[in-house]
Amino acid sequence: RSSGVENGLTRSSGIENGLTRSSGIENGLTRSSGVENGLTRSSGVENGLTRSSGVENGLTRSSGIENGLTRSGGIENGLTRSSGIENGLTRSSGIENGLTRSSGIENGLTRSSGIENGLTRSSGVENGLTRSSGVEKSLTRSSGVENSLTRSICVENSLTRSSGVENGLTRSICVENGLTRSSGVENGLTRSSGIENGLTRSSGIENGLTRSSGVENGLTRSSGIENGLTRSSGIENGLTRSSGIENGLTRSSGVENSLTRSSGIENGLTRSSGIENGLTRSSGVEDGLTRSSGIENGLTRSICVENGLTRSSGIENGLTRSSGIENGLTRSSGIENGPSQYDHSVHSHSSTTTTNGHNHHGQCCAVTMDGCGLTPVLDYTAEMERYRSFANFYAKTNVNMNAVNSMNFPQSAKLARITPPMFPGGRLGVAGVTPWGCHDNVNMNINAAAMLWGRKPPVHQATPLAPPTTHPPPLATHMQPHPHRTGGEGKQHGGHASSSQGQETHHHHGNNNFLSGYTTTDHMTKQGHTHQDMLSLSDRNSSCNGGGGANGVNMPNFPAGMLGLPPGVIVMAMGSHNGVNIPDSSHFQMATNHNQMLSDCHHANQTNSSPCPSTSPGMTSGGQGSGASKRKRKRCGVCAPCRRLINCGVCSACRNRKTGHQICKFRKCDELKKKAGSIQLESPPSVPSGEAFRWFF
């Protein structure tokens, strides 16, 4: 060794282990420097710890053992960082923006953790999405931006919730009792929506009253308890009606032709009452004759058409009389002083008019009054007429829409049932993307389609309760006589042309048009059979009899979430078959697993990443394609379109599915759009699949 004084400092240099080292005391500390592996390093003991510093890659770093862990610190990008191996994981910590953060790779994912606002958070990129997780208020939350929306996930009371701002409104989604519910504040009111019994409903407190609204049988209805009475209101046939049970009688009231009327069934007779021209009148069908009774000029009178003749009967001066035009002559008959004159006429009238016998003049009046005058009743035929017109209206509307923009609101849908296996990493709720929301230019006036965040019963429950479409009466045909598809290319598809519409009207197959199917078929059917479905305005679920069930009113309960589903995995389930009011007849449908709609992406990732076209089984004979993918590619399952679970029902693909054999435009995998061949650069679209079905919007 050679020692001497250099720059005032005593140093000793020599060769140790083949390496030339120089040691000395600097600033009171003994240090030894030398060249190791081409790098000049200086080591010494600082604060009891042996450290070695040097310049690596242009950066001055100092390494040593601290607390048993070897760490290396230095300044990188102006920031002092210290890295080392902790628990087998290489981590680097430093102060960034005043906050101490530690980053490292965990499970293949680079994560950075630190304390922000007093809360320890860890952020990183997962499945292409940057997420930050931490514990807030004792709840572990993970937030990130998904589909442009910032969402935060957490588990509360064993329920996985995902909250975020959607359309300016903060909403929180979660699965409760197997049902996915989304809650948030809308217009200052806290509402919670979800699918119950197959129907999408939204409940909340309005004006102090808890109300629940949803679409039932295509009609938006809102029900709640008002003044102790459960009432359900909604718009039917363009008219706002409110129904409920009053005094044991189910009544429905609404404004018709600007007149408020209330109808219901009394004593087995449907009557409708309301105020017309300032006079309260009650009409209904009695003994086959439509009668309208009310008080005119202080006298209770009842008019009806009998044998083509309009007659008006009532009590005048204590005498029951019936007047009308007979053979061009206005005549009035009645009983005066004893035996009846024109007995027949009077008879018939009074008998029909009054509940019981006739001749009981005064009393008759009273009875009539009480019975009909004030109590609202419904005119059966009138009612029927309404339905009839409605049917027409609907039919027209339908046609119209078809002509204009395809159709308006697809209402039925099949739900996607995603099986657990599909979510490899799916820790969180899954969901489909509605066709109406988003950027899609789909009609917005869609009745919330039934999207079911619930598990579908394991069994398919085929043809459960005679689905509505099951018995499409001839009427259906009436409405849509022929499949008027643009071109008459009903080539090979035999019989009923290929026209999707045509079929829709008949079958309840895959993509049918709700409107045509439901409307014409269902409604008309009802009309024909006078099914109370149309009349019943109240709680359908309960009121409906078996027949009602036929219309899919009742839903199987979705034993959601109990199979091996990862907590929070939101499964969409449903299916027209399950009787949701949503008929199976619509283009609008959700991907169901049982029908393979989604099955493709099962192996999506793998398959995708490892095309392995090796075999190319039974390739198309006309193999003019050179090399490129011959194998049928599969949807990636993770892109936005793939994550969508429901067919919009309005795009060309949906409309022409029968002939087009194409997946809904909005569901067409981005990857597949890429014209087979193009290699996937950067982030392989095939991110962990679970991701694919993670979010709704």
Add this chain to the structure above:
DNA sequence: CGGAACGTTGGC
């Protein structure tokens, strides 16, 4: 076997 959906082609 049937439903879903990818690939391909011909027409515009």
Add this chain to the structure above:
DNA sequence: GCCAACGTTCCG
């Protein structure tokens, strides 16, 4: 390039 159809592949 877009779209309707059709052939064909997958898959339950």
